[in-house]
Amino acid sequence: MPEVYILLVDDMPKNLFALEKVLNTLDDVIAIKASSGQEALGLTLQYNFALAILDVQMPEMDGYELANYLLGDPSTCRIPIIFLTAAFADEQHSFKGYERGAVDYIIKPFDQTIFLSKVKVFLELARYRIGLERTVEERTSALLEESNKLRLLLENTPDCIFNLDQEGNIIFINQLGANKAFIGKSVYQFFSQTDIALEKNALHTVFTENKTVEFESNMKLPWHKQSNFYNHRLVPIVRDNITECIQISRDITHLKIADEARLKLVQAEANNQAKSKFLASMSHEIRTPMNAVLGYAQLLRREGTFTTQQREYLDIIDRSGEHLLLLLDSVLDMAKIEAGKMKLIPVKTNLFNLINDLKRMFLLSAKKKGLKLNVSFSEDIPDWLIIDNNKVRQVLINLLGNALKFSDHGKIELRASVVERDRNKITLYIEVEDNGCGIEAEQLSSIFNVFEQAESGAKQIGAGLGLAVSNEFAQLMNGSISVQSELSKGSTFRFEFVAELTEDQPKQEFCQPVIGINLDHNEPPLVLVVEDEVDNLNMMGQMLSSVGFNIRLVTNGRDALSVIKEEDFPSIIILDLRMKDMDGIEVAQHIRELPQSQSIPILMISASPSPLNKELAVKAGINKFLCKPIREQQIFDEIKNLIPVNYVYAENGTTAEVDTRNHSPLNSQMLEALTLSMRLGLLNAIKSGYINVIEDWVTQIESHHSSIGHKLRGFTEKFDYPTLIKLLESTIEQSDDPK
Ligand code: ADP
Numbered sequence: 001m002p003e004v005y006i007l008l009v010d011d012m013p014k015n016l017f018a019l020e021k022v023l024n025t026l027d028d029v030i031a032i033k034a035s036s037g038q039e040a041l042g043l044t045l046q047y048n049f050a051l052a053i054l055d056v057q058m059p060e061m062d063g064y065e066l067a068n069y070l071l072g073d074p075s076t077c078r079i080p081i082i083f084l085t086a087a088f089a090d091e092q093h094s095f096k097g098y099e100r101g102a103v104d105y106i107i108k109p110f111d112q113t114i115f116l117s118k119v120k121v122f123l124e125l126a127r128y129r130i131g132l133e134r135t136v137e138e139r140t141s142a143l144l145e146e147s148n149k150l151r152l153l154l155e156n157t158p159d160c161i162f163n164l165d166q167e168g169n170i171i172f173i174n175q176l177g178a179n180k181a182f183i184g185k186s187v188y189q190f191f192s193q194t195d196i197a198l199e200k201n202a203l204h205t206v207f208t209e210n211k212t213v214e215f216e217s218n219m220k221l222p223w224h225k226q227s228n229f230y231n232h233r234l235v236p237i238v239r240d241n242i243t244e245c246i247q248i249s250r251d252i253t254h255l256k257i258a259d260e261a262r263l264k265l266v267q268a269e270a271n272n273q274a275k276s277k278f279l280a281s282m283s284h285e286i287r288t289p290m291n292a293v294l295g296y297a298q299l300l301r302r303e304g305t306f307t308t309q310q311r312e313y314l315d316i317i318d319r320s321g322e323h324l325l326l327l328l329d330s331v332l333d334m335a336k337i338e339a340g341k342m343k344l345i346p347v348k349t350n351l352f353n354l355i356n357d358l359k360r361m362f363l364l365s366a367k368k369k370g371l372k373l374n375v376s377f378s379e380d381i382p383d384w385l386i387i388d389n390n391k392v393r394q395v396l397i398n399l400l401g402n403a404l405k406f407s408d409h410g411k412i413e414l415r416a417s418v419v420e421r422d423r424n425k426i427t428l429y430i431e432v433e434d435n436g437c438g439i440e441a442e443q444l445s446s447i448f449n450v451f452e453q454a455e456s457g458a459k460q461i462g463a464g465l466g467l468a469v470s471n472e473f474a475q476l477m478n479g480s481i482s483v484q485s486e487l488s489k490g491s492t493f494r495f496e497f498v499a500e501l502t503e504d505q506p507k508q509e510f511c512q513p514v515i516g517i518n519l520d521h522n523e524p525p526l527v528l529v530v531e532d533e534v535d536n537l538n539m540m541g542q543m544l545s546s547v548g549f550n551i552r553l554v555t556n557g558r559d560a561l562s563v564i565k566e567e568d569f570p571s572i573i574i575l576d577l578r579m580k581d582m583d584g585i586e587v588a589q590h591i592r593e594l595p596q597s598q599s600i601p602i603l604m605i606s607a608s609p610s611p612l613n614k615e616l617a618v619k620a621g622i623n624k625f626l627c628k629p630i631r632e633q634q635i636f637d638e639i640k641n642l643i644p645v646n647y648v649y650a651e652n653g654t655t656a657e658v659d660t661r662n663h664s665p666l667n668s669q670m671l672e673a674l675t676l677s678m679r680l681g682l683l684n685a686i687k688s689g690y691i692n693v694i695e696d697w698v699t700q701i702e703s704h705h706s707s708i709g710h711k712l713r714g715f716t717e718k719f720d721y722p723t724l725i726k727l728l729e730s731t732i733e734q735s736d737d738p739k
Contacts, residue, residue: 004050004123004130007079008033009040009066011058019053019084022112029123037061041069044076050126051119056085078129080122082106160221160230162187162247163237166207168199171244175223187247190219192227199232206234206245219249228253272339279335280608284578286328287607288533291629294321295539298632299546308711315714325629333394334465337472343611344476348502349389351381355416355430358393360719362400362412363691369404372411380418381428386500391473395481396430398466399493403434410435410490419496427479427498435490444483470495514636517548518646525645526550528570530560530587531605532579540574543632547647549639556580557587564597571643574635575622577606577613585613588620601642605630666711671731673705682712683728686721 006023008031010016020031032047034040037058043049052070056063063083070076086108104118154161154174163172168187188196195217202213213234220227230249237244297317300306306314336342359375366373396414403412412434419427439447448471467481474481479497517524527549531537534555541553552570554560556579564570573591577584584604591597604617607628617625624638639645671679678701685693698716702709715724 003028003030004127005047006031006119006123007040007043007047007049007052007054009035009037009052009058009063010055010084011035012055015055022116023119026116026120026123037063037066037069040066044070044073044079048130049076049079050130051082051122052079053082053084053119056083080104080126082118082122084108084110158251160219160249160251162249164203164234164245164247166203166243168203175221190221192218192220195219202232202234203245206236207242210236210238210242212236216252229256276335276339279332280610283328283332284607286324287628288536290321290325291607292533292535292539293317294629295536295543295632297321299539299542321629333469337469342472342476344388344391346386346388346500348384349387349392350383351385351387351392351416351428351499352377352383354389354393355396355414357719358396358400359414360721361397362404363719364717366404366412367691369408371404371407371409373414374411375414376416378415378417380421381416382426382501384502385426385428386502387497388473388477391477392497395470395473395495396432398470399430399432399481399495402466402493403432403436403491407434407436407490421501424501425498426501427496429494429496431492431494433490433492438487438489438491439483439485440487441485444485447483448481514547514633514647514649516648518648519548524548524550525571525639525643526552526568527572527574527639528552528554528560528563529574530554530557530579530584531574531576532556533576536576540630540635543635547636557582557584557590560587561590561594564591564594564600569596570600572639573600573602575602575604577604577608577617585616585620585622588617588622592621603635603638603642666708666715666727668727668731670708670711671727673708674701676732679728679732683725683732686725686728 006029008016008019008023010019010033013035016033016035020033023029023031032043032049034043038061040052040054052067054063054066058066061069063085067081067083070079070081080103082104084106103122106115106118157174159174161172161174162170164187165171170182170185170187173182188199191199198215198217202215205211205213214232216229216231218227219230219232228251231252233248233250235246235248236242237246294317297314301311301314333342355375355377359373363373400412400414412432414430414432416428416430419429421427448467471481474495474497477497477499479495481496482494483491484494485491527544529537529540529544529551531540531553532555537553537555541551544551552563552567554563558581560573560575575584575587579587582590584606588602588604591600591602598621601623602621603624603626604622605626605628606613614625623642626634626638636647640647678697682694682697682701685697694716698709698712701712712724715721
């Protein structure tokens with residue numbers, strides 16, 4: 001039990017000691033003595049008394065007066081008082097004592113037991129009161145602490161919390177930014193005209209239906225710079241007749257923005273997929289008819305009975321078709337890059353040849369613009385490297401093309417060299433420098449972005465795709481493209497890439513066109529062609545039969561299977577991928593299920609060369625997958641790789657045409673019309689590589705033999721020097737009689 005203090009006041013010390021002695025018999029009681037009213041009042045400042053026992057008759061301040069003081073002071077007014085007197089034992093005095101707030105009145109001499117039991121009762125009451133007070137105190141401070149926490153929470157929450165009445169007037173607002181000026185004002189002032197209706201509706205529902213309401217709207221708080229997007233939650237204050245509600249408005253602008261961004265991303269992803277799908281089907285739609293166009297052009301060329309003009313038309317068909325396919329490829333490249341599906345296809349490549357081919361390709365255009373084009377290689381570049389030759393070529397065509405496009409004087413220099421080399425890998429750089437218009441410093445980085453063009457180059461034709469695509473290619477090759485440029489002085493683009501080193505060097509093949517099959521008394525191989533596009537089917541059939549293959553043409557998988565089941569076994573099957581009823585993969589699966597056709601080679605051709613299709617084709621047991629449009633030479637080569645067949649090739653200059661490279665017709669007999677010195681002159685010029693000397697010879701020949709000269713120009717413009725050399729050499733060797 002906690003100790004309690006009892007105040008004893010008597011002017012007689014002996015009385016005090018006697019009382020103290022009696023009280024000391026009680027546990028946990030400490031008697032504090034005072035011999036005067038003054039002293040007693042002083043002690044009340046130090047102790048929290050549970051009981052006061054006052055002598056009535058005392059000099060200066062008697063017991064009643066002291067009681068008056070005690071009762072008049074809030075800190076002591078609740079102390080129970082027992083008056084103790086010997087002198088005034090009559091009833092009148094005891095009433096006076098009670099009037100002064102005494103709880104008891106004891107006459108001296110008192111019975112000790114009765115006195116102590118009375119004291120005990122008061123002490124119990126006092127203890128109870130003190131305990132109660134303590135509990136109240138503790139509870140009050142806990143409540144204070146709680147309300148303090150709540151206040152801090154309210155002040156620091158980013159949510160805007162209002163206490164509103166039925167009319168939407170603000171009774172309380174938590175935001176530090178809001179000063180008292182907003183109390184009593186309408187909450188509607190924070191809403192736009194359109195959103196006020198939402199707030200009004202919400203308040204109406206809260207007050208009429210006594211339930212929580214939630215809605216989202218914009219709100220402009222005066223202490224914020226702009227209007228934000230909020231989630232509002234209105235909660236009724238639960239009482240019988242609710243007249244207030246709490247509104248918690250949470251700023252969800254960032255969530256809204258993130259949501260919109262996510263939606264846009266999903267939309268963009270869907271668009272991207274739709275675009276890829278569209279491009280893939282467009283690619284198929286273009287490649288399929290192009291296969292027929294280019295294939296028939298090749299067949300026509302075989303006829304060999306055309307006028308020069310007709311041959312030129314064929315050339316145009318070829319060139320335009322190839323151009324269209326190139327265009328298609330670049331559009332697909334962009335789509336692939338954007339979809340992150342661009343992959344490297346590394347092959348053994350002679351970089352020296354690749355760059356020299358490009359030089360030949362650009363030389364004439366450079367010359368036409370009065371520009372010099374120089375190419376140099378450092379000696380430590382290996383002859384053969386494993387690189388994605390098509391992508392390297394595409395990057396260089398873009399860099400050289402730009403150098404040419406953005407220059408009108410000076411020279412273009414291509415320099416190839418080694419950055420570093422280890423056991424398996426080599427890092428190379430190829431720089432293309434021009435003296436053209438240059439690029440402003442601030443635009444140097446943006447020109448690598450898709451569709452970005454620098455001011456200085458804006459007048460030129462272009463889509464702003466080239467550098468973006470090239471840069472992506474360079475990165476795929478673990479490299480980069482950088483640029484240094486000065487306005488009006490010129491630019492240097494540096495293309496760095498990593499290549500794999502290789503030991504063995506593939507031998508270069510130069511193939512003459514196939515003109516027949518060497519049968520050696522055997523039957524010609526039977527080729528089964530399965531293709532639902534009749535034009536393509538016939539074209540393929542004619543191409544094969546023109547050199548002597550037996551053919552069987554069918555337009556669907558079902559017919560193909562019955563040919564295999566019921567007729568002769570084909571030696572090889574050429575199968576289209578996309579067909580209406582049963583696609584090529586399915587047909588191949590059925591073919592492989594038949595015991596008699598498990599080992600017949602299948603060559604699949606498709607205008608949709610996706611990796612997935614190729615993978616499915618391999619799984620279905622297809623031996624080779626070719627992409628449309630198919631070149632004549634390519635199909636003959638692939639057949640030769642799959643079945644034993646000996647072709648008869650056209651010999652140099654002795655057949656009607658040397659046309660695998662799609663040039664104007666020219667044969668060795670025609671060249672014999674030229675003087676030997678003309679032929680030798682042109683041959684030497686070509687071998688020396690001096691373009692202007694070659695040009696001079698062609699012009700000279702044109703002035704004497706316009707038709708032959710014209711044909712020769714067709715070859716030189718295409719830089720098909722190997723064919724010209726072969727033709728010229730064959731006529732020179734045969735010629736005993738110089739003219
Ligand atoms: P395009 O040439 O089709 O516009 P590119 O992506 O190849 O697209 O080039 C982007 C831009 O960079 C060009 O439009 C041009 O402004 C600038 N640029 C590229 N190469 C050169 C160069 N050699 N000299 C000057 N400006 C260049």
